Amino acid sequence: MVAPRTAITALLLTGLCVGCSGPQQAGNPGTEATSSSENTVVARYAGTAITQAELDSAFAESTGGGENAADSSRSAYRxxxxxxxxxxxxxxxAHDAGLDTLPSIRQDIQSYRQKLARPTLLREEVYEPAARTLYERQKEAVDVSHILIRTSNRDTLSAYRTAQSIADSLDQGLPFAELAYRNSEDPSARKKGERGFRGRLGHIRAGQIVAPFEERMYALEPGETSDIFRTKYGYHILKVHGRRPTEPPIRLSHILRRSEGTSGGARQFLDSLRTEIVNGEVAFSAAAKEHSQHRQSASKGGTLGDINPETLPDPLRKAVASMDTVGTVSGIVKTRFGHHLLKLTGRQERQSFKEAYDSLKDRVSDQPRAERRKANFARDVRAEVRVTVDTTRLLDAANIASTDSLARPLLATDPAGVSPDVATLGDSTYTLRQMARHLTQTDGGAQMTVGALIESFLNEKAIQYVVTRRAQRDPSLAEAMKKYREGALLFRYMQDSVWTAATQDSAGLRATYRRNQDQYRFSERVRTIVFRAPSDTLLQPYKAAYDEDRSLQTPLSASAEDSLVSADTVYVTDQSAEVYQPVRSADDREAIGPTAQEDEWLFMIRDTRLPPRPKTFEEARNSVVQDYQEAYEQTVIRQLRNRYDAQTYPDRLRPPSRAPSPTS
Incomplete structure (x- = not known):
């Protein structure tokens, strides 16, 4: 279906002004004609008034805004x-014909309502709260340890009992680190020097770990230990040691010298090099390229790129914290990797929530936490409105044993048969067929149980329920829906009463053709065979083959077997695109090209000149239909003006104003 908003604009601007004189225009009598009032009535039909304010708003929208409307002429406004x-x-x-009750129109309007209002609802209720939580949590990093008991390839109950025995030991006062070292199934727990040794993960911030882990580590106070909880990796117990503020990313460069023998040599070398850098005798980037032993960054002048300071080893993080000014060169810093010289080359400012929202939304939208929030919101809605599910009828109709069974048998129900009602939400009733359709539209539906299907289906309908209510209450959404509804009705009315009716009126089309036959003519044309390909090299063999034997059949036969080259016939006139114009001055059977046109290449062979001649009815049919539809529409409009006793009062019109359009 053509977008109704587009249909409205097109139909308003086609100049369908008919019956503009005589009894359909009225003079300027009475008190309604006060031109200074926005309530001035400028037209009437069937007891309905069109005011100056309504007309101003529609005119501003049709011209692209109040400024353009104000610049329009008085005649254009009339x-x-x-x-x-x-x-x-x-x-x-369209309303009087009952078109607004057609199922196709109602479904179209419902789909548009969801498309228009659903993103706003999900942003407010799901994505924005999740993004806000992530944004606030990222202001702090949590120093945390954990113990992991995996559930893969083992009995889940056995894994839980193991975790429970560890929790009991913690309650008895045994050290967390010792229990992690002995019992955790995270391999890093027993690898000294690695992150995770003895369970200590160090500082982690939101977004770096699975949601259940994140929820607990931000809920606990320093020194507290969590309950047993499960993630996709297994059962966890975690302990929070402390928190610290996070810092925005910085841009950092460094020079690394590894300790060989005693560490004094590396320190003394960097100390001397630092003096040269600070005194301006050598650039930091040049010194890094020549002297740094960190190969990945040395070739880039020591650049490490954007770094989150909390991810740095403690000695480097502390050194960076003392570097307040961009351009500062640190003292010598020792880590287990060697001795470092750092330079702060940039510091990002912390983004506001509004600035960070898009990236935060991208991070949370595909995560389980967003789906859980959406499901929780839907369940809250279901708790507020009346919801019923007739599981017995559903199971009997689909011949399924229980709600724990797979829902796939629903797909085998007779699509043409009677579909029983199985659920209600608010004032809406839903059938078994609708639930089966939801199953086909859900990722992983083939493995969904009946119980899970019911939950998913009702959650979706709950969200649609709220979307509909919001669209009705929100003035801007209600106005947008009103315009779309009118556009859908307008399109259907024009399709039924004008376009299709005119197209099917063979006698009227023939009469239009005879009446305007002199207008339906071919101008001089040049019939041309055009070969098209994505590159000129693909067309060179065609050109060579044609140049060799001057036979059209040779390249045409080749193109029929070539998936990358197509051939078609083009009738070139003086109105054709510029790329075709050389054909008009060429000789018959002369080849032109390959020639570039936008994203393709053309090889053209002029066939012959065709003189001007009248078009047959079939050749002119598209133009005839268009002309007859325009005339037919004028007849329909005259009938509507008489039917609804329509009148306009052009003398009451004030000059076009700068009233804003509804969408501005």
């Missing part, structure tokens, strides 16, 4: 009055 009245008459006729 013409628009007739066009707008015609639009309102068609919408009224």
């Amino acid at each position: 013409d628009f009055l007739d066009q707008y009245l015609n639009f309102r008459l068609k919408v009224r006729a």
Whole structure:
């Protein structure tokens, strides 16, 4: 279906002004004609008034805004009055014909409502709260240890009992680190020098670890130990040691000298090099390229790129914390990797939530935490409105044993048969067929149980329920839905009453052809065979083959077997695109190209010149249909104006104002 908003604009601007004189125009009598009032009535139909304010708003929208409307001529504004009245008459006729009750129209409007209002709802209720939580948590990093008992390839109950015995030992006062070293199934727990040794993960911030782990580590106070909880990796117990503020990313460069023998040599070398750098005798980047023993960054002048300070080893992090000014060169810093010289080359400012929202939303939208929040919101809605599910009827109709069974048998129900009602939410009733359709549209539906299907289906309908209510209450959404609804009705009315009716009126089309036959003519044309390909090299063999034997059949036969080259016939006129114009001055059977046109290449062979001649009815049919539809529409509009006693009052119009359009 053509987008109704597009249909409205197109139909308003086609200049369908008919019946603009005689009894359909009225003079300027009475008190309604106060031109200074926005309530001035400028047209009437079927007891309905069109005011100056309504017309101003519609005119501003059709011209692209109040500024353009104010710059329009008085005559254009008067013409628009007739066009707008015609639009309102068609919408009224569509309502009177009951088109607004058609299932296809209702479904189209419902789909658009969801498309329009659903993103706003999900942003407010799901993504923005999740992103806000992530944003606030990222201001702190949590120093945490954990003990992991895996559940893969073992009995889940046995794994839980193991975790419970460790928790009991913690309650008895045994050291967390010792229990992690002895019992944790995280391999790093027994690897000295690695992150995770004796369970100590160090500082972690939100977004770096699975949601259940993150939820608990931000809920605990320093020194507290969590309950047993499960993630996709297994059962965990964690302990929080402390928190510290996080810092925005910095841009850092370094020079590394590894300790060989005694560490004094590396320290003395870097100390001397630092003096040269600080005194301006050598650039830091040049010194890094020549002297750094960190190969990955040395070739880039020591650049490490953007770094989150909390991810650095403690000695480096502390050194960076003391470097307040961009350009500062640190003292010598020792780590287990060797001795370092650091330079702060940039510091990012912490983004506001608004600035960071898009990236935060991208991070949370595909995560289970967002789906859980969406499900929780839907369940809250279901708790507030009346929801019923007839599981017995559902199971009997689909011949399924229980709600724990797979829901796949629902797909085998007869699509043409009677589909029983199985659920309600609010004032809506849902059938077994609708639930089966939801199953086909859900990722992983083939493995979904009946119980999970019911939950998923009702959650989706709960969200749709809220979307509908919000669209009705929100003035801007309600206005957008009103325009879309009118556009859908207008399109259907024009399709049924004008376009299709005119197209099927063979006698009227033939009469239009005979009446305007002199207009339906071919100008001089040059029939041309055009070969198209994504590159000129693909067309060179075609050119060579044609140059060799001058036979059209040779390249045409080749293109029929070539998936990358296509051939078609083009009738070139003086109105054709510039790329075809050389054909008009060429000789018959002369080849042109390959020639580039946008994203493709053309090889053209002029066939012959075709003189001007009249078009047959079939050749002119598209133009005839368009002309007859325009005439037919004028007849329909005259009928509607008489039917609804429509009148315009152009003398009451004030000059176009700068009233803002509804969408501005």
